[in-house]
Amino acid sequence: MQGTETPTSPAAVYTPTDRTVPTRSPNRASYDKELVHAILDEAYVCHLGFVRDGAPVVLPTLYGRVGETLYVHGSTGSRPLRMTGQADPGLAVCLTVTHVDALILARSAFHHSINYRSVVVHGTAYDVTDPEEKRVALDALVDHVVAGRSRDSRPANKKELAATAVIRLDLNEVSAKLRTGGVNDEPEDLALPHWAGVVPLRKGYGTPVGDPGLAPGTELPGYLGAL
Amino acid sequence: MQGTETPTSPAAVYTPTDRTVPTRSPNRASYDKELVHAILDEAYVCHLGFVRDGAPVVLPTLYGRVGETLYVHGSTGSRPLRMTGQADPGLAVCLTVTHVDALILARSAFHHSINYRSVVVHGTAYDVTDPEEKRVALDALVDHVVAGRSRDSRPANKKELAATAVIRLDLNEVSAKLRTGGVNDEPEDLALPHWAGVVPLRKGYGTPVGDPGLAPGTELPGYLGAL
Numbered sequence: 001m002q003g004t005e006t007p008t009s010p011a012a013v014y015t016p017t018d019r020t021v022p023t024r025s026p027n028r029a030s031y032d033k034e035l036v037h038a039i040l041d042e043a044y045v046c047h048l049g050f051v052r053d054g055a056p057v058v059l060p061t062l063y064g065r066v067g068e069t070l071y072v073h074g075s076t077g078s079r080p081l082r083m084t085g086q087a088d089p090g091l092a093v094c095l096t097v098t099h100v101d102a103l104i105l106a107r108s109a110f111h112h113s114i115n116y117r118s119v120v121v122h123g124t125a126y127d128v129t130d131p132e133e134k135r136v137a138l139d140a141l142v143d144h145v146v147a148g149r150s151r152d153s154r155p156a157n158k159k160e161l162a163a164t165a166v167i168r169l170d171l172n173e174v175s176a177k178l179r180t181g182g183v184n185d186e187p188e189d190l191a192l193p194h195w196a197g198v199v200p201l202r203k204g205y206g207t208p209v210g211d212p213g214l215a216p217g218t219e220l221p222g223y224l225g226a227l
Numbered sequence: 228m229q230g231t232e233t234p235t236s237p238a239a240v241y242t243p244t245d246r247t248v249p250t251r252s253p254n255r256a257s258y259d260k261e262l263v264h265a266i267l268d269e270a271y272v273c274h275l276g277f278v279r280d281g282a283p284v285v286l287p288t289l290y291g292r293v294g295e296t297l298y299v300h301g302s303t304g305s306r307p308l309r310m311t312g313q314a315d316p317g318l319a320v321c322l323t324v325t326h327v328d329a330l331i332l333a334r335s336a337f338h339h340s341i342n343y344r345s346v347v348v349h350g351t352a353y354d355v356t357d358p359e360e361k362r363v364a365l366d367a368l369v370d371h372v373v374a375g376r377s378r379d380s381r382p383a384n385k386k387e388l389a390a391t392a393v394i395r396l397d398l399n400e401v402s403a404k405l406r407t408g409g410v411n412d413e414p415e416d417l418a419l420p421h422w423a424g425v426v427p428l429r430k431g432y433g434t435p436v437g438d439p440g441l442a443p444g445t446e447l448p449g450y451l452g453a454l
Contacts, residue, residue, distance in 0.1 A: 019284075024302045044327045044341055044428075047274035049285035056283050057246075058276035060325035060345050075251045098287035100271045102433075105451075109369045109380045110387040114271055118287050142336045146426075153336045153421050160337040183438045190440050194380050195448050197437040199373075201271075206329075206427030211410045213417045214424075221422050224332075 019122050020175035030176040033068075039119045039176055040065055040097055044145065048072060049094040050125075063095070064140030068171040070095060070121065071128070071137035073164055090124035095169055103199040107185045107192040115179050115198070122173040128166040137166045148223050246349050247402035257403040260295075266346045266403055267292055267324055271372065275299060276321040277352075290322070291367030295398040297322060297348065298355070298364035300391055317351035322396055330426040334412045334419040342406050342425070349400040355393040364393045375450050 013031040014020070022029050030036075040046075045060045064071045072095075102115040128134050138161075139150035156164065183196045205227040208220060240258040241247070249256050257263075267273075272287045291298045299322075329342035355361050365388075366377035383391065410423045432454040435447060 019282075044330070045325055045343065047276075047285050047323055047325070049274075049276040049283035049321070051278050051281070051283050054278070055246075055319045055349065056276035056278050056285075056321045057349075058274050058283075058285050058321040058323040058347065060274075060323060060343065062341065092282045094276070094283040094285040096274055096285040096287060098272055098274070103271070103372050105373065105376065105380075107381055108383070108387075109365060109377060110383045110391070112369050112372055112376070112380070114289065114372070116272065116287065120285065122282065122284075138336060142339050145330050145339055145341070146332065149332065149339070150336060153332075153339070154334055154416055154419055156335070156337045160335075164337070182436075185438070189381055191442050192381055193442050193445055195437065195445050195451070196441065197435050199435045199451065199454065200433030202431045202433050204429045204431070206429050208424050208426045209409075210422065210424040211412070214422065215418050215420050218420055218422050224422070224426065227426065 014172065014174040016175070017122075017173050020120070020173055022175075022177060025177075028177050028179055030178065031174070032176065033171075036119050036171070036174055036176050037065065039099065039117050040070070041144070043097045043099060046070075046072070046095050046097045049096070050091055062141055062144065064137060064142075064144040066136060066140045070169045070171065071140055071166055072125070072169070073138065073141055073166045075163060075165065090126045091167070093121075093123060093125045093169060095121040095123075100201055101180075102201055104179075104183055105196055105199065106183045107189045107194045107196045111183065111185050113179060113184075115181070117176065117178045119174065119176050121169060121171060123169050125167040125169045128168050131161070133168075134161065134164075134166050137168070138164065146223060146227075152221060152223075241399065241401040243402070244349075244400050247347070247400055249402075249404060252404075252406075255404050255406055257405065258401070259403065260398075263346050263398070263401055263403050264292065266326065266344050267297070268371070270324045270326060273297075273299070273322050273324045276323070277318055289368055289371065291364060291369075291371040293363060293367045297396045297398065298367055298393055299352070299396070300365065300368055300393045302390060302392065317353045318394070320348075320350060320352045320396060322348040322350075327428055328407075329428055331406075331410055332423055332426065333410045334416045334421045334423045338410065338412050340406060340411075342408070344403065344405045346401065346403050348396060348398060350396050352394040352396045355395050358388070360395075361388065361391075361393050364395070365391065373450060373454075379448060379450075 012033040098118040104113040239260040325345040331340040369377040
């Protein structure tokens with residue numbers, strides 16, 4: 001759930017580019033690094049887009065963050081990871097993370113919406129070949145699922161490391177986009193008899209279910225009780 | 228949350244293609260139409276991928292389903308919607324929807340995972356120009372947020388219809404992918420002292436908050452009380 005925090009000044013922002021300034025609702029865009037990190041750290045999967053045979057492909061995948069770098073891993077046989085390895089110049093990707101926070105029901109069909117927080121990262125993904133960086137990245141991927149978990153599991157062995165490809169994507173061309181607040185109906189619609197308002201969406205955790213074969217005396221770790 | 232149901236026989240499936248047979252874990256793939264519909268109908272946003280200037284773009288967006296067709300809408304000024312309008316042959320897209328159902332904590336870092344259900348749709352998106360299809364699509368988009376809602380809101384007027392672009396994507400080249408179940412640790416790791424198991428993720432609704440300016444006597448509709 002938590003990326004490794006790097007010290008960023010409160011005003012640290014990504015520099016907007018043609019690709020990260022939205023054509024619509026630019027007032028909903030943000031380049032604030034802390035906000036971007038928070039959105040990235042809260043989600044479990046990203047949607048990774050790349051181009052194959054001229055057509056777009058969008059796949060959900062786990063990821064981890066170490067400062068200003070995102071890591072995605074997968075089998076060395078999986079498509080995007082094979083593609084980065086083959087191409088020296090890297091693979092052009094777009095990595096997107098979205099939270100849906102509330103449903104917005106307006107009196108008019110037109111103004112129905114959702115409150116959301118999203119991050120879109122444009123860039124080039126590169127194969128991680130340095131063994132130390134690969135270990136750091138894999139720890140970040142496990143710690144992204146549950147903070148601190150990499151220290152409470154068996155690290156990858158040589159065979160597993162060899163079977164796992166990791167790609168890195170630096171956070172340079174990045175934007176967040178958010179909708180918050182309530183209903184934006186037209187003034188002439190306010191007297192209509194339709195209910196309008198905000199329906200919040202909630203996320204939470206169920207009770208952890210231990211694997212049947214746990215070693216005797218293995219207790220539920222504190223970092224899970226806190227979820 | 229509900230798309231318009233079309234009668235499909237229990238065995239109705241999408242025909243697998245090169246793009247919809249995964250290179251990894253093909254046993255997790257499904258082409259069952261009912262399963263695909265259920266995954267699509269449960270989510271609020273999809274991630275829509277397209278190619279712009281040779282690079283992938285992945286944007287979160289609302290969608291609706293009518294039988295075997297998905298509809299995405301947006302301002303006529305937004306990028307993917309402008310692109311379909313400009314190109315007669317349509318726009319190559321990949322539309323992906325993902326639910327994260329549980330965290331899988333294994334004794335080994337390598338076997339950490341999540342339980343998920345995803346749908347990936349490959350195809351060509353076309354501008355919807357027929358006014359009647361556009362109205363049906365916009366109703367489906369509103370009803371996707373809350374079933375039945377389109378009948379309890381003011382329909383789009385001419386100005387709003389003109390400002391809204393709708394694209395259609397037929398469900399032909401489609402696959403679902405799922406991970407379910409528990410931990411898959413290596414036999415030699417079972418005695419390790421690390422807790423392993425499944426942490427379910429829960430989704431739910433908070434209390435609806437009415438817009439401050441509701442017309443007098445406007446009650447919370449029954450379809451929201453049932454959420």
